[in-house]
Amino acid sequence: MPSYLFWLFSTIMLIGGAAVVAFRNPVSSALSVVTCFIGLAGLFIGLSAFFVGIIQILVYSGAVMVLFLFIIMLLDLKDEQKRAKGFAPLAAGIGLAIAFVVQLIGVLSRTPNKVAPPLDAQSLAAAAGNFVPGTKIAAALKDGRLPDVHLIGHTLFTQYNLPFQILGVLLLVATVGVVVLSKKQAE
Amino acid sequence: MATLNDYLLVSGLLFAIGLAGVVIRRNIIVVFMCLELMLSAANLSLISFSRFNTINGLPDYNGQMLVFFVITVAAAEVAVGLAIIVALYRSRQTIHTDELTSLKG
Numbered sequence A: 001m002p003s004y005l006f007w008l009f010s011t012i013m014l015i016g017g018a019a020v021v022a023f024r025n026p027v028s029s030a031l032s033v034v035t036c037f038i039g040l041a042g043l044f045i046g047l048s049a050f051f052v053g054i055i056q057i058l059v060y061s062g063a064v065m066v067l068f069l070f071i072i073m074l075l076d077l078k079d080e081q082k083r084a085k086g087f088a089p090l091a092a093g094i095g096l097a098i099a100f101v102v103q104l105i106g107v108l109s110r111t112p113n114k115v116a117p118p119l120d121a122q123s124l125a126a127a128a129g130n131f132v133p134g135t136k137i138a139a140a141l142k143d144g145r146l147p148d149v150h151l152i153g154h155t156l157f158t159q160y161n162l163p164f165q166i167l168g169v170l171l172l173v174a175t176v177g178v179v180v181l182s183k184k185q186a187e
Numbered sequence B: 001m002a003t004l005n006d007y008l009l010v011s012g013l014l015f016a017i018g019l020a021g022v023v024i025r026r027n028i029i030v031v032f033m034c035l036e037l038m039l040s041a042a043n044l045s046l047i048s049f050s051r052f053n054t055i056n057g058l059p060d061y062n063g064q065m066l067v068f069f070v071i072t073v074a075a076a077e078v079a080v081g082l083a084i085i086v087a088l089y090r091s092r093q094t095i096h097t098d099e100l101t102s103l104k105g
Helices: A003-022 A026-046 A050-075 A087-110 A121-130 A136-142 A148-158 A161-182 B004-024 B028-052 B061-092
Strands: none
Touching: A003 A026, A003 B004, A003 B028, A026 A050, A026 B004, A026 B028, A050 A148, A050 B028, A050 B061, A087 B004, A121 A136, A136 A148, A148 A161, A148 B061, A161 B061, B004 B028, B028 B061
């Protein structure tokens, strides 16, 4: 990814993130989270993680944030805008964040930097030898394309088959739990 | 070209923003959104490690698998958490963390 695109998307992401904390209205905060996630998806796609970038938009910006907006609408929060904030939590939050960033910069300035290894047609064609010839993955790699979704599916259903099925059970449990939690309690 | 440290720095900044939001804000829904920001910051560093550490000329797909699982678990967590918030609002009529003091003794 060219440098200016990286800085553009990371600026969108960071401004969106800061706006989440700064806005008083929860609806504005939710929409800022969507902005932040769109910048993040741009970064993912720039890192050649196309599937995860699309999932980020569909699941996070699409489903999760709409769920947040629904709950904000259901709870009908109006009077929280005029509340004054205390000084202590503000100072604690900013102090914590600054301490974290200073520590991070200290660590990053000592670790060796790394440039992205090339993912051009030549290196992709060389990687095609590791897959069974004639499959879609091998054919796409030979053409110099990165079959991102095919590779993720291949990894998911071979190496990560058991965690994937456990994840299905987790989603079922969460669905049942949400239904039980949001049922009106019979008094 | 952006280097690995650039991505890690941006991811750390997003994490710091989320952390500050969790401490500063009192609306429990916004606190929950800031938790999502922190999860996404972790995802960004995972994806950049996956891209910058190629295995046999391809990105390390184990990292992207972890991100996939994190996103799915986060979706389940949001659903359960929001249901808890709705139940809390029903019984207490508030979602401000400084008014929820029944555990204070």
